């Protein structure tokens with residue numbers, strides 16, 4: 316079971332209360348993992364230059380203490396950029412184990428992925444199918460056809476070959492089954508094409524969400 320410290324919780328007390336409340340609501344003694352949802356509160360994403368360095372350090376301290384107390388088996392961050400991680404590492408006692416980031420064909424923050432991997436922080440790819448929007452890209456469909464797979468399979472395999480943990484979402488059991496069947500290899504040449512694939516123009520009806528707004 317995984318949960319998040321709310322993006323708005325930027326003091327030790329707020330974060331610790333959130334952790335305890337989550338455990339209480341779920342009726343659990345521990346969670347497998349908790350991560351700070353965003354370096355900035357959602358209302359500030361795309362609106363402010365403030366990266367909440369002290370607030371994130373305080374929230375991280377709460378996660379570290381909960382980890383040491385056995386309430387959390389792993390602790391991490393989400394949507395953190397390189398500068399956010401560097402600021403956190405300056406005072407952290409425990410290194411984040413995971414950074415969960417927006418990572419899919421047409422949105423590959425290579426520098427961030429490599430930075431996390433070099434620093435022993437596992438990268439989790441959220442929205443690996445671009446929240447469904449990548450299904451509308453004819454060139455990606457063409458490449459998927461070449462490998463005899465579906466576009467979601469190509470997308471998921473891509474994130475795995477980047478060394479990430481892929482977090483596809485589906486409400487369809489048939490999709491869940493085929494999404495797990497990704498035992499094929501994308502060539503090095505095609506990986507390069509996919510890494511630099513043009514940005515999709517929009518996430519459709521979901522473009523208004525901060526995570527799809529361009530700065531996370």
Ligand SMILES: NC(=O)c1ccc[n+]([C@@H]2O[C@H](COP(=O)([O-])OP(=O)(O)OC[C@H]3O[C@@H](n4cnc5c(N)ncnc54)[C@H](OP(=O)(O)O)[C@@H]3O)[C@@H](O)[C@H]2O)c1
Nearest residue numbers: 393441442443444445446447467483484485486487490526
């Ligand atoms: N940390 C963060 O800030 C953050 C932000 C956003 C999301 N996330 C997490 O990332 C996970 C994935 O997010 P997402 O919803 O954006 O995911 P996604 O996996 O990129 O896209 C999901 C969409 O793809 C469709 N899909 C999946 N498999 C398919 C298939 N085989 N064929 C056709 N369509 C398929 C789904 O429809 P069907 O249901 O019809 O299959 C759904 O519309 C979520 O669990 C979420 O919690 C984290």
